[in-house]
Amino acid sequence: MKINLSHIVLYTAFACFGLQAQEKQVEKAQSKFNSFDYADAISTYEDLIKEGYSSEEVYKNLGDANYMNAQYKEASTWYQKLFELENTTIDSEYLYRYAQTLKSLKEYDASDAWMEKFDQAKATDGRAQKFNSEKDYLTAIKENSGRxxxxxxxxxxxxxxxxxxxxxxxxxxxxxxxxxxxxxxxxxxxxxxxxxxxxxxxxxxxxxxxxxxxxxxxxxxxxxxxxxxxxxxxxxxxxxxxxxxxxxxxxxxxxxxxxxxxxxxxxxxxxxxxxxxxxxxxxxxxxxxxxxxxxxxxxxxxxxxxxxxxxxxxxxxxxxxxxxxxxxxxxxxxxxxxxxxxxxxxxxxxxxxxxxxxxxxxxxxxxxxxxxxxxxxxxxxxxxxxxxxxxxxxxxxxxxxxxxxxxxxxxxxxxxxxxxxxxSKALDFNCYSNLKGIVKDEKTKEIIADAILNITNANGEIIGKGISDSEGNFDLDSSCEKGTYTIITLKENYAEATTAVEIGTNLEINNIEIFLISNFAPADLGADLAKKLNLEKIYFDFDQSYIRKDAQIIMEKVIAYLNQYPNTKIRIGSHTDAIANDAYNSRLSERRAKATYEYLVKKGIAASRLTFKGFGETQLNNECKNTVNCSAEKHQLNRRSEFIVIE
Known part of the structure; x- marks a missing residue:
C-alpha cells in the first residue's frame, strides 16, 4: 500500500539546482529524504550509487524510502547492501525491516533467519516474542486460507x-x-x-x-x-x-x-x-x-x-x-x-x-x-x-x-x-483453548528447547502446532470444543512423547510438563561415543587448539549423552597431523585434549568424569606420515578429538 497513516503527510521540499559535486548531491538527497520527498530522494541516491558513492546512510535511506513506498523488492536490495558493509553497528529495526522485505519476495526461510537475528538483538520486542511463540505461523495462515x-x-x-x-x-x-x-x-x-x-x-x-x-x-x-x-x-x-x-x-x-x-x-x-x-x-x-x-x-x-x-x-x-x-x-x-x-x-x-x-x-x-x-x-x-x-x-x-x-x-x-x-467460511475468533507448559528430559530434568509439539483431536487431525522456546516453554492454541486431545512432542535424539489433555469448561491449562526419553542406548566399555552417536569427528584447524563452531554443535550431542547417563566416564583423546615434529605435535595434542576437556567442564560436565590425553601423531587415520606428501584435506582428518568410554 503506497498511502496509509504516515503516507498522507506533506513537507516543504528543498529545491537544489546546479549542484554537481558529490557532497552537494548527498546533501540534496538527504534534504529530499528528510522532507519525505521519497520519489526524488530515491532518484538522487541512485545517481550517487551509479557514480560509485556508497555509505551506511545512503543504503539506509534508499531502503527506507522504498520501504515507505511499499517497493519492497527494491528496499530489500538496499537493506542487503547495508548489511554487507563491514565494521558497522546497525539498529535492530533494520533487521526486522529486511526480514519483512524478504517475505514480500516469498523468501520465508531467509526471512525467518533474519528474524532470529532480530530476536537475539532485541528479545524484549513484542514482534520478536510473537515470532518465537508462532514460529509455525505459515502453517496457521495456510489453515486459515482458501475461504x-x-x-x-x-x-x-x-x-x-x-x-x-x-x-x-x-x-x-x-x-x-x-x-x-x-x-x-x-x-x-x-x-x-x-x-x-x-x-x-x-x-x-x-x-x-x-x-x-x-x-x-x-x-x-x-x-x-x-x-x-x-x-x-x-x-x-x-x-x-x-x-x-x-x-x-x-x-x-x-x-x-x-x-x-x-x-x-x-x-x-x-x-x-x-x-x-x-x-x-x-x-x-x-x-x-x-x-x-x-x-x-x-x-x-x-x-x-x-x-x-x-x-x-x-x-x-x-x-x-x-x-x-x-x-x-x-x-x-x-x-x-x-x-x-x-x-x-x-x-x-x-x-x-x-x-x-x-x-x-x-x-x-x-x-x-x-x-x-x-x-x-x-x-x-x-x-x-x-x-x-x-x-x-x-x-x-x-x-x-x-x-x-x-x-x-x-x-x-x-x-x-x-x-x-x-x-465461504468464517473464522472462529473466540473459540480456542490455551495450553502452556514446559518440555524436559525424563532422566536429567534438563529443559529441552526447540521441541516440536503438535496437538491432535480425536480423529488424529493436527489442530495446533508450536515449538518450545529457549527455556523449554511452550504456548499453544487449541480448539475450545470439549474432549480429549493429544500433544505429540518430537525432538531429535528423543523418543516421541504423547500427552493427553482434557478440554472442558477451563479453556486455559497451565503448567503442563512433558518429559522426553532419550533414545541413546548405553555405550559399551571402550566404545568411541563419536561412533556410538554417529557423530562427525571433532576437528581442529591447523596448529590450533580452540573448539571450532562446527565442533561445538557436535559437542552438544556428547553433552546430551553424558547428561543422560550421569555415571559414564570418558577419556578425551586428541590427535594431530604429522606436519610438525613429533615433540611439538605431542604438546599440541595435549592442548587440544585440554581445550576439549575445559569446554565440557564449562558446559556442566563434572571434571571427575573426564580424563584427557594427547597422542600427537602416533595414531594417524591414514598414510600421511612425515615422509608422505598429502593434501590439506587428508591432513585435516588427523587433527581430531575422540571420546572413549572408560567406565
Missing part, C-alpha cells in the same frame, strides 16, 4: 484506490485518480495526486456506476480518505490533512499531520465539517471505525503512548456528543510496527492491517474478537485475501458475507486497487 473468492473491481484507476466504505446502496472510497487540477495537488511522498472521496452505486448484480466525487464541501486541496458512516446515514467521520483557512496547517517542521473530521448530512449535503477535539498538531489521527453500538470510535494514531509506528486506539462517544480520552488497545493488537485501518464488523470483530504480527509480507489483514482482547490472539485471514504485498482497509457485511479490501499486489490496475470478496 475467499476475490475480484478486482472495474472502478479502479491507474492510481491509488482504497478505503472502501458501505453507505446505503453506494460504495464510498478514496482515490488519487487524476482530478485535472494543477501541479500543487501532487504529493511529494510518491509523486501522485492527492486523495479525494468518491462514490459509486452498487447495483443488484454487483455492478458499479461510474465513480463521481462525493462532495465539494468534503473534498478540498488536501488528502481526504477512509470514511465511515453511522447506521442512520446522517453522520460521516473521515480523515483529512491538517487543514485550516483553505490551506494546510503545519507543525514547526513543516508537517501537515492527519486529523479526523466529522460531517453531518443536511438536505442532501455534507455540512458542519469539524475537526474532532482529540486530534493533535504534532501527531496524526486517522482511519476511523465505529463500534457496533456506535458508542466508540476507533482510529489509528502515532500519538504519545503509541507502542509502534502507529497503533489502534478508541474513544468513547458520550451521549451529549462529547468524546472521552483516547485509549490504546494494547499488545494483543498493537506492536512496534504499523497497525492501521481498523474496521468493526456487526459481529464485533476488529479487523485491522498490520506488518508487526506474523504474516505473509507487507501489511496483512488480521481479525480479533473485541470482547476477548485479553485472552485471544489476532488471526491472519489467510490467502488469497492476504498476499506478499500490502493488504488493508477490509470491510465485511456479516449478513451477506461479502465485502471489500485494498491491495497493491501484482497484476492490479493501479498502485492500490479495491477488490471485492465473498467469504
Amino acid at each position: 475467499y473468492t476475490i475480484k478486482n473491481l472495474p472502478i479502479n484507476s491507474k492510481e491509488s484506490d482504497f478505503s472502501p466504505a458501505f453507505y446505503e446502496n453506494e460504495l464510498i472510497f478514496s482515490s488519487a485518480r487524476d482530478s485535472g487540477t494543477v501541479t500543487k495537488t501532487i504529493h511529494l511522498w510518491n509523486r501522485k495526486s492527492f486523495l479525494n472521496l468518491y462514490k459509486t452505486t452498487v447495483t443488484e448484480n454487483d455492478d458499479f456506476t461510474t465513480p463521481t466525487k462525493l462532495s465539494k464541501t468534503v473534498n478540498k486541496k488536501a488528502h481526504e480518505s477512509s470514511p465511515v458512516f453511522t447506521k442512520d446515514g446522517q453522520t460521516m467521520y473521515f480523515t483529512r490533512n491538517n487543514f485550516k483557512n483553505g490551506s494546510f496547517s503545519r507543525d514547526e517542521e513543516g508537517v501537515s499531520h492527519l486529523k479526523l473530521y466529522k460531517a453531518t448530512l443536511k438536505d442532501g449535503a455534507w455540512t458542519d465539517i469539524t475537526a474532532l477535539p482529540f486530534n493533535g498538531e504534532d501527531y496524526s489521527t486517522a482511519h476511523p471505525a465505529l463500534s457496533t453500538d456506535e458508542t466508540k470510535l476507533y482510529f489509528a494514531s502515532d500519538r504519545p503512548g503509541t507502542i509502534g509506528a502507529s497503533d489502534i486506539f478508541y474513544v468513547t462517544i458520550n451521549t451529549d456528543g462529547s468524546y472521552g480520552t483516547p485509549v490504546n488497545l494494547g499488545s494483543s493488537v498493537n506492536t512496534e510496527s504499523r497497525e492501521t485501518f481498523p474496521n468493526i464488523s456487526d459481529a464485533a470483530i476488529l479487523y485491522f492491517a498490520s506488518d508487526g504480527h506474523p504474516g505473509l509480507g507487507g501489511l496483512d489483514v488480521f481479525g480479533i474478537d473485541l470482547a476477548e482482547l485479553e485472552r485471544t490472539k489476532a488471526k491472519n485471514l489467510g490467502q488469497p485475501l492476504n498476499s506478499e504485498q500490502d493488504d488493508f482497509s477490509y470491510i465485511i457485511n456479516d449478513t451477506t458475507k461479502k465485502g471489500y479490501f485494498a491491495s497493491n499486489r501484482e497484476h492490479g490496475v493501479g498502485s492500490d486497487d479495491i477488490y471485492s470478496f465473498s467469504e
